[in-house]
Amino acid sequence: MGGRIITITSGKGGVGKTTTTANIGVGLALLGKSVVCVDTDIGLRNLDLVMGLDNRIVYDLVDVVEGRCRLKQALVRDRHLSELYLLPAAQTRDKTAVSAAQMQALCDELRKEFDFILLDSPAGIETGFHNALAPADEVIIVTTPDVSAVRDADRAIGFVEAQEKGPARLIINRIKSDLVRKGEMLTIEDVVELLAIELIGIVPEDETIIMSTNRGTPAAMDRKSLAGQAFRNIAKRLTGQEVPFMPLPSNDGWLKRLTRFVRPASS
């Protein structure tokens, strides 16, 4: 038994897997859980930057797998949260440096030490994706409400089902509520209906994500960040708490809101 291994994947790149991993990690640690975020994107590591731990890396995942260091030597402790750790990817190697069996063995070790092991998967559906999926107890699919992200998410879900990894649950990221209101973006209901898996989180488009990523301090640390709040809610749901989905914000000015009130949109 021990900790839960949760793989965060998407199919398409750039939808927010790494941001999601870092922020859920922070959210869980804020709830008092011990958490390790594992960057499985070997050769294209980024989780270290997003978590603000890039200048503290000594060893990486491949060093552990190839026996150049002990597991604990490669773990980087978060600057703010003492129960949050990062296991960085190697930057000078490629996806073939680690096998699915090695990833499984590594996660079985981590399971003994942590409540949650979050695996940040590489984009795509090739070796790196399958290696990240192999040890998973649970899977989180991240998508954005646009056609290519939803299509690729569906492919990723297909692989999760085929390998009987599950249950796969869905995060819809970067929802632009004003576009949704105008009928120019897929709604949460549309995406859930299309992908037909359980929803675990909705995250609004939020500039604080860009600023917090620039600083290397995940938005979930920021009490005032709406996206940060959304990620903390997801962390709570992962621990079994029932948290209602947050209402989507309105970024319209007062004049626009007034005209909408006077003349409701036809969509």
Place this chain on the structure above:
Amino acid sequence: MGILDKLTGRREPSSRTVAKERLQLVLVQDRVQLSPHVLQALKDDLIDTISRYVDIDREAVEITISQNQRESWLVANIPLSRGRAGSRR
């Protein structure tokens, strides 16, 4: 939208509606990994095979993929020929 459309009150469907409809079609094909071309070949083979046993209305045969949640079915609607529908054996 043209001025005529505006006058007659006709509207283009929203881009949300278009996106959803396009995705519904493409996801069906992605999930079963059957291209329209392969589906047509399957249909032709199926018609040939069934025709060896009973007379069917070839033009009216419908083969579609039906989905509920993440499960898929191949649904065949094969009307028998009117008049002399019966066993060929």
